[in-house]
Amino acid sequence: xxxxxxxxxxxxxxxxxxxxxxxxxxxxxxxxxxxxxxxxxxxxxxxxxxxxxxxxxxxxxxxxxxxxxxxxxxxxxxxxxxxxxxxxxxx
Numbered sequence: 001x002x003x004x005x006x007x008x009x010x011x012x013x014x015x016x017x018x019x020x021x022x023x024x025x026x027x028x029x030x031x032x033x034x035x036x037x038x039x040x041x042x043x044x045x046x047x048x049x050x051x052x053x054x055x056x057x058x059x060x061x062x063x064x065x066x067x068x069x070x071x072x073x074x075x076x077x078x079x080x081x082x083x084x085x086x087x088x089x090x091x
Contacts, residue, residue: 004067007091012048012065015090016041019050019062047073047081065090 020039027036037052039062048065064073064081072088073081 005069008065008067008070011070011091012041015065016050023052044079049079063087 016039023039024036027034035054037054037058040051040053042049042051046067048067049061050063050065051059051061053059061075061078064075065071066073066081066086070090071086072090073083074087076082
């Protein structure tokens with residue numbers, strides 16, 4: 001398992017907290033009657049998986065973050081990111 005880039009590990013918590021703030025604002029403004037999902041991070045071999053947890057049977061991947069260079073990828077499935085076109089960078 002490759003080691004994560006220290007710069008990616010440094011910027012990831014702040015990036016996730018900014019994403020959580022945006023998600024909270026979105027839910028408060030548009031979906032005030034719904035519970036805001038919890039955002040969780042799961043560490044894999046090459047990627048961090050960021051997913052929204054809305055209960056036992058309602059979890060879905062929001063995006064993946066590459067440990068090597070911090071690129072954001074959309075999910076192809078629960079376990080696999082799309083590697084064709086990155087959607088951004090965390091730093």
